Amino acid sequence: MVNQRYHFAIFLIIVSIIIVASGCNTAADNKPLDQITVQLSWFHTAEFAGFYVAAQQGFYAAENLDVTLVTGGPEVNPVAEVLAGNAQFGVTAGDNIIRARANGDEVTAVASIYQHSPLIVMALADSGITRPQDLVGKTVGVISPNLDTTWDIQFVAMLNHLGIDIADMTLIPIENYHGAAELVSGRMDAASGFFSINEPVQARLDGDEITTIFYSDYGILLYANPIFTTNDLINTQPDLVQRFVRATIRGYLLAIEQPEQTVTDVLQYDANLTQEGELATLLAQIPLINTGYTRVGQMEANVWQTTVDILLEQNVITAPVNINTVYTNTFIDGMQQ
Amino acid sequence: MADRANPLQAAYQSVVKTAAKANPDFTTTDQTQLLHIFYTVVIGVTAIIISIGAYISFYLQTNAWQFLATIGVMSAAALLIIVGFILATKGQLNRAAYILLTAVIIIYGWFPFIWENAHWYTGGGGLLLILFVGNLTLPGRWFVWAAYAAFFSLIWTIAYFWHPFARYDINQLPLLPIFFAVVTGIVLLILFWQGVRILVSGTIRTRLLISFVSITLLPLAIIAIFTNITSRESSETQVLAQLNSIATLKEAEIDAWLESLQNDIAITIIGANMTQSITSLLTPEASATANEIEAATNLRTLFRETINKTQQFEELFLISKEGQILLSTDPLQEGKIVTNELYFQEASSGINYTQSPTFFPSTGRTTIVAVRPLFNTQGRVMGVVAGRANMLRLNTIMFERAGLGRTGETYLIGRNHVLLTASRFNGFPIGASYIRTEAANSVLDKQINGRGIYDSYHGARVLGVYRWIGSLNVGLIAEQTELEALSGNRASARLALVAVITAGILAVVASYLITRSIANPLGVLTNMATEIAAGNLDLSVPVQQQDEIGALGTAFNSMTAQIRELVSTLEQRVFDRTQALATSTEVSRQLSTILNQSELVSEVVNQVQAAFNYYHAHIYLLDEKSQNLIMVAGTGEAGQQMLRNQHMIATGKGLVGRAAATNLPILVPDVSQAAGWLPNPLLPETKAEAAVPIAFGEEVLGVLDVQQNQVNGLQDTDVNLLQSIANQVAVALRNTRLYQELENQARQAALINDINQKILSTTDMQTAMQVAIRELGRVSQAEKVQISLIHETTNGKSHTP
Numbered sequence A: 001m002v003n004q005r006y007h008f009a010i011f012l013i014i015v016s017i018i019i020v021a022s023g024c025n026t027a028a029d030n031k032p033l034d035q036i037t038v039q040l041s042w043f044h045t046a047e048f049a050g051f052y053v054a055a056q057q058g059f060y061a062a063e064n065l066d067v068t069l070v071t072g073g074p075e076v077n078p079v080a081e082v083l084a085g086n087a088q089f090g091v092t093a094g095d096n097i098i099r100a101r102a103n104g105d106e107v108t109a110v111a112s113i114y115q116h117s118p119l120i121v122m123a124l125a126d127s128g129i130t131r132p133q134d135l136v137g138k139t140v141g142v143i144s145p146n147l148d149t150t151w152d153i154q155f156v157a158m159l160n161h162l163g164i165d166i167a168d169m170t171l172i173p174i175e176n177y178h179g180a181a182e183l184v185s186g187r188m189d190a191a192s193g194f195f196s197i198n199e200p201v202q203a204r205l206d207g208d209e210i211t212t213i214f215y216s217d218y219g220i221l222l223y224a225n226p227i228f229t230t231n232d233l234i235n236t237q238p239d240l241v242q243r244f245v246r247a248t249i250r251g252y253l254l255a256i257e258q259p260e261q262t263v264t265d266v267l268q269y270d271a272n273l274t275q276e277g278e279l280a281t282l283l284a285q286i287p288l289i290n291t292g293y294t295r296v297g298q299m300e301a302n303v304w305q306t307t308v309d310i311l312l313e314q315n316v317i318t319a320p321v322n323i324n325t326v327y328t329n330t331f332i333d334g335m336q337q
Numbered sequence B: 001m002a003d004r005a006n007p008l009q010a011a012y013q014s015v016v017k018t019a020a021k022a023n024p025d026f027t028t029t030d031q032t033q034l035l036h037i038f039y040t041v042v043i044g045v046t047a048i049i050i051s052i053g054a055y056i057s058f059y060l061q062t063n064a065w066q067f068l069a070t071i072g073v074m075s076a077a078a079l080l081i082i083v084g085f086i087l088a089t090k091g092q093l094n095r096a097a098y099i100l101l102t103a104v105i106i107i108y109g110w111f112p113f114i115w116e117n118a119h120w121y122t123g124g125g126g127l128l129l130i131l132f133v134g135n136l137t138l139p140g141r142w143f144v145w146a147a148y149a150a151f152f153s154l155i156w157t158i159a160y161f162w163h164p165f166a167r168y169d170i171n172q173l174p175l176l177p178i179f180f181a182v183v184t185g186i187v188l189l190i191l192f193w194q195g196v197r198i199l200v201s202g203t204i205r206t207r208l209l210i211s212f213v214s215i216t217l218l219p220l221a222i223i224a225i226f227t228n229i230t231s232r233e234s235s236e237t238q239v240l241a242q243l244n245s246i247a248t249l250k251e252a253e254i255d256a257w258l259e260s261l262q263n264d265i266a267i268t269i270i271g272a273n274m275t276q277s278i279t280s281l282l283t284p285e286a287s288a289t290a291n292e293i294e295a296a297t298n299l300r301t302l303f304r305e306t307i308n309k310t311q312q313f314e315e316l317f318l319i320s321k322e323g324q325i326l327l328s329t330d331p332l333q334e335g336k337i338v339t340n341e342l343y344f345q346e347a348s349s350g351i352n353y354t355q356s357p358t359f360f361p362s363t364g365r366t367t368i369v370a371v372r373p374l375f376n377t378q379g380r381v382m383g384v385v386a387g388r389a390n391m392l393r394l395n396t397i398m399f400e401r402a403g404l405g406r407t408g409e410t411y412l413i414g415r416n417h418v419l420l421t422a423s424r425f426n427g428f429p430i431g432a433s434y435i436r437t438e439a440a441n442s443v444l445d446k447q448i449n450g451r452g453i454y455d456s457y458h459g460a461r462v463l464g465v466y467r468w469i470g471s472l473n474v475g476l477i478a479e480q481t482e483l484e485a486l487s488g489n490r491a492s493a494r495l496a497l498v499a500v501i502t503a504g505i506l507a508v509v510a511s512y513l514i515t516r517s518i519a520n521p522l523g524v525l526t527n528m529a530t531e532i533a534a535g536n537l538d539l540s541v542p543v544q545q546q547d548e549i550g551a552l553g554t555a556f557n558s559m560t561a562q563i564r565e566l567v568s569t570l571e572q573r574v575f576d577r578t579q580a581l582a583t584s585t586e587v588s589r590q591l592s593t594i595l596n597q598s599e600l601v602s603e604v605v606n607q608v609q610a611a612f613n614y615y616h617a618h619i620y621l622l623d624e625k626s627q628n629l630i631m632v633a634g635t636g637e638a639g640q641q642m643l644r645n646q647h648m649i650a651t652g653k654g655l656v657g658r659a660a661a662t663n664l665p666i667l668v669p670d671v672s673q674a675a676g677w678l679p680n681p682l683l684p685e686t687k688a689e690a691a692v693p694i695a696f697g698e699e700v701l702g703v704l705d706v707q708q709n710q711v712n713g714l715q716d717t718d719v720n721l722l723q724s725i726a727n728q729v730a731v732a733l734r735n736t737r738l739y740q741e742l743e744n745q746a747r748q749a750a751l752i753n754d755i756n757q758k759i760l761s762t763t764d765m766q767t768a769m770q771v772a773i774r775e776l777g778r779v780s781q782a783e784k785v786q787i788s789l790i791h792e793t794t795n796g797k798s799h800t801p
Helices: A002-024 A046-056 A078-083 A094-102 A150-161 A199-206 A231-236 A238-257 A259-267 A275-289 A301-313 B007-022 B028-062 B065-089 B093-114 B119-137 B142-161 B175-200 B204-270 B274-282 B289-310 B342-348 B391-399 B438-446 B487-533 B548-593 B597-612 B636-644 B654-662 B716-761 B765-780
Strands: A034-039 A065-070 A089-091 A107-112 A119-124 A139-142 A170-173 A190-195 A210-214 A226-230 B313-320 B325-328 B353-360 B365-375 B381-389 B409-413 B450-455 B461-469 B474-481 B616-623 B628-634 B648-650 B666-668 B688-696 B699-708
Touching: A034 A078, A034 A238, A046 A065, A046 A238, A046 A259, A046 A275, A065 A238, A078 A089, A078 A094, A078 A107, A078 A226, A094 A107, A094 A150, A094 A226, A094 A301, A107 A231, A107 A238, A119 A150, A119 A199, A139 A150, A150 A190, A150 A301, A190 A199, A199 A210, A199 A275, A226 A231, A226 A238, A231 A238, A238 A259, A238 A275, A259 A275, B007 B028, B007 B065, B028 B065, B028 B093, B028 B119, B028 B175, B065 B093, B093 B119, B093 B142, B119 B142, B119 B175, B204 B289, B204 B313, B204 B353, B204 B365, B204 B381, B204 B391, B204 B409, B204 B450, B204 B461, B204 B474, B204 B487, B274 B289, B274 B313, B274 B325, B274 B381, B289 B313, B289 B325, B342 B353, B342 B365, B342 B381, B365 B391, B381 B391, B391 B409, B409 B438, B438 B450, B438 B461, B438 B474, B487 B548, B548 B597, B548 B716, B597 B616, B597 B628, B597 B699, B597 B716, B616 B636, B616 B648, B616 B654, B628 B636, B628 B654, B628 B699, B648 B654, B654 B666, B654 B688, B654 B699, B666 B716, B688 B716, B699 B716, B716 B765
Parallel strands: A034 A065, A034 A089, A139 A170, A139 A190
Antiparallel strands: A089 A226, A107 A226, A119 A190, A119 A210, B313 B325, B313 B381, B353 B365, B365 B381, B409 B474, B450 B461, B461 B474, B616 B628, B616 B699, B628 B648, B666 B688, B688 B699
C-alpha cells in the first residue's frame, strides 16, 4: 500500500510537469495582425475613450488589427503625419481636412467622434460674461495670437456672425490649459477655444463657478474630431478601413454604455490622468457622441458646409471645396450599431 | 464461435492469457478489473482519435495554436494510455489504472488553460470522467479517485483564475461549443448507464425503494412543474396585459399633453395685443425703438404669465425669421442663433411642430421644444414662437403609478437611450442614465411595440411592455419586476415544492415499509430454505400476513411439513419392513424346529397374524386325492369354528382356490371392488385379502390366506413378505412330511423285526405261521390273514389279500 501511494505521488508530479511543459509549447499563431498607427489630435484623454476601449477590450484584435495610439498636441499636425505615412489614421478638426483638400491632399474623414461642436468660450460666473457681446472690452484668451488655428478661426467666425469687432477686445494666448486656471489667476477675463468636455469639467471639479458660451449656439457648427485616413487606403484597402472604423465605434458604444469601466481603460494610457476627471469628461461627452438622431460617428453635410463657408469667409481657403470629397459615411453605414 | 464474431472479445481473451501468464497470482477479481481497464483503454483511445480528428479540422479552419497544442496533449495522453495497457497485459493492473487516470487529468486539466467559455464542460466532464474511470479500473479504492479528483479540481481552479496563455473562445467557432457539449453529454450518458447497471444489479430492496420513490415523485413533479409553468404563463400574460393597458393610457396622456403645449402657445399668441407686439418686434422698419422696447417688455411679461399660469413651459421665446432669438423669458438665450435647429426649420416652413426630446449642449439638458410659426398679413412666416417644455409635467405623467405595484414603473427613453423621466430606483438620474435593455433596444432601434421578460437597467428581471411614441420620437416602457409579478405564482410553486418534498418523504417511508414487508419475509424464507438445504427440517416460518407473501410462507411451511412427514414415514416404513423381515426370520427359525404339521400350521397363522396385526390368517393344505383345499389352521374364534366345520375349498374356486390353481399370490386390496369375491360370514370385517400359495417349486402344498379389516390394509409389500413366509412354510411342511415318512419306515422295520423275533422264537412251522398271521394281522389290522404255502419249485410267494 505504501508503495502504491508512493507511485501515486510520482504520477501527480509527472502530471504537473507535463501540464506546465505543454503550456510552454506555444505553437504558430493566426494570420499576422494588420499594424495600424493612429495619430491622435491631442494628449491622452477620455475624449479618445473609444480607441482605448477598442484596444483594451480586444475589438481591434477581433478585427485582426494591432493598433498603436500616438498622442498629438499643439505642435503635431495629424494630417501631415498621415500623409507622411507615419500613421494610417488620424484625428483632427474638420477644418484641417477641408484645408488639406484645398491643398490637394488626398485625405477623407470616415467618422466623427462628436456630433455637436464642443467649442466654447469660458468665463468665471462672477465676470458677468454670458454672451459673445459681453466680451467687448475684455481680455480674451486665444490659442494662437495668429488666429490661424481651428479654434481661433471658429471664434473669429462667431464674432463675425454677430457683427462684433475682434479689435474691441484684447487677445492673449492661453498658456495654462488646466480648468479655469487662467481665469482664476486674472490673466484673462475669458478663454476661447476650450472644449466643453475638458476645461469646464475640470473647472467645476476644481470648484470654480463658470459660464460657457457655445459657438454652436451662434451657428458655428464644426466636427471637432473626425477620424480620417488617406484616399489611397480607402481605395486600396476598404476592408481595413471598415474594420478599423467598426472596432473604434464599437469602442465608443461601449464607452457610452459603461463609463465607469471605460475609465479604467483610459487610465492605462497616461498615469497623470485622474479617475474622477476622466469619468466627468466621459459623462459630459456622451450627449455629444450619441445624440439619438444620427448614428454614432455619422456626419452631416450642413456641418461640413458651415465649416467650408467659415474658411472661405476668413480667406483660409480661396476656392470652395466640394464637401462630398471631404467626408464619407460609407464606413459608418457599413457597420451595425 | 463468439470469438470470431467479436474481435474485441478475442483480443481481450488474449490479453487475459498474457496477463495471467505474467502474473501467477491472477484472480477472477483481477480479471474483472482487467476487463474494465481493457474497455477503458479501447474507448479512451477511440475517443482521443476522434477528438484529434476534430481538433485537426478545427485547426485547419482557425489556425489557432491552441488546437495544435491540444492535439499534442491528446497524443501524449494516448501514449500514456497505451503504456497503461502494456502494464495491464503484464498483470500490473493498479499501475495501469493510475496511468489511465493520469491521462484523463492531462487531457481535462489542459483544456481550461487554453479554452475560454469551456470551463464548466471541462470541470464537470473531467470530474465525472475521473470518478467513472476510477470506479471502473480501481474498484473500491475511492481514496485514489478522490485524490485524483481533488488534484484535478486544483488544476482547474488555478486555470480558472490564472491566465498564463491566450485562450481561444470556443464561442468563436459555432461547432466548438457543440463539440464540447456532445463530449460532456457522452460522459454523462456513460455515467448514467453505469448508474442504471448498479440499480439493476442491486437488491430487491434497493430497486423497490427507487422504483416506488420515482413512481411517486415523477408524476407529482411533472404535474407541479406543468402547473407552475401554466400558472406562471397566465400570471405573466395577466401582468403584461395590465402593463400594456397602463402604457396605452400613458401614451394617450402624453399625446394630450403635447397637444396642450401647442394650444398654450397658440393662446398666448392670440392674446390681446400680442400680434401687434410681435409684429412690431419682428418688423423693425415699421416701428420706433421705444415701441420695440415696450413691445418686448409686454411680450416678456405675457410669456412669463403663460409660464406661471400653465406650468407647461420652462422657457418661452420668440425667434426672428432669420433664426435669431429676439426675446426670451431666459435672457441668456437672447441673441442665440437657432437656424440649424430642427424646430426652427420646421416652423419656418409654416408647420406647428413639437421637437422630440433633444440634448442642447448649451443648456446641458434634454428638452422638448414646441414651436408655432407666426404669419404676416401676406401669409408668410415672419417669426416663430417657441416653448421649451417643462419636463416635470412629462415626469408627473410617467411617475403616476396606479396599478404598478411596489416595483412597477413607466418611463420614457430618448432616441439616444437616455432616461427622460424619473426612475423609481436610486442612482439613475434623468438625462444622465442610458437605458440599453432588450426592450430599449427594440423600441428605439426598430421603433416597434412589444413585450417581453428581460433584465432591466436596475439589474432585476422584469416583465415589460414597450411602445414607440412616434409623436415624441421616444420609447415608452412599462415594467414590473418578475419577482413581484410572479409572487403569487412563487407562493404556489413553493407550495408545490413542499408538496413534492412531503410526498417524497412519505413515499420513502411508505416504500420503506412496503419494501420491508416484502423483502424481510423473503429474507426469512431464503434463510429457511438454506437451513432446510442444510438438513434442518424442524423449522417453520412465522406467517403474519394474509397476502401472497403469507400464502408463500404457508405454502413453504406446508412444503416443509410434507418433506418432514415424508422423511418420517419413510423411516416408519423402513422400520416396518425391518420388523417384517425379523418376523419372517423368527417364523422361519421357529418353523425349522417344528416337525408336527398341525402344530406347524397353527404356529404359522398365529405368528403371522400377531406379527403384522392382521385381522385373520389361515392355511389350507391341498388334499391330493380330492384336490380340495382343506383348512388346517386359522386364527381366532373364526379359525376354530371353521376347523370344526372342516372348512374346505375346491381348487380354482375363490381367492384361495385360484392361488392354489395358479401357484401365484393373489391380492385384493379392496374386497368390495373385486368381482366374484366370496364373503365369509365368520369374518364379517374383511376388507382386504391376500392368498399366497405354499409351494415347493411347482408343487403346490397349500395356501396361506390373510385378511385385513381395512381397505388397502394389505399391499404388495405384505404379499412379498407373506410369500417369503409361505416359502419357508412349504419347506417346513415338506420336512414334517419327510420326517413322518422316515418315522413310519422305522416303525415298520421295527415291527418286522419284532415279528421275525416272534417267528424265530417258535419251534414249529404251525406256530410260526400262526404268530406270523397274528402279528401281521395286528400290524396290518387286517380282518383275515392267510398264509399259503407253495411248492418250492414254484418259488412260493406270499400274497396279501
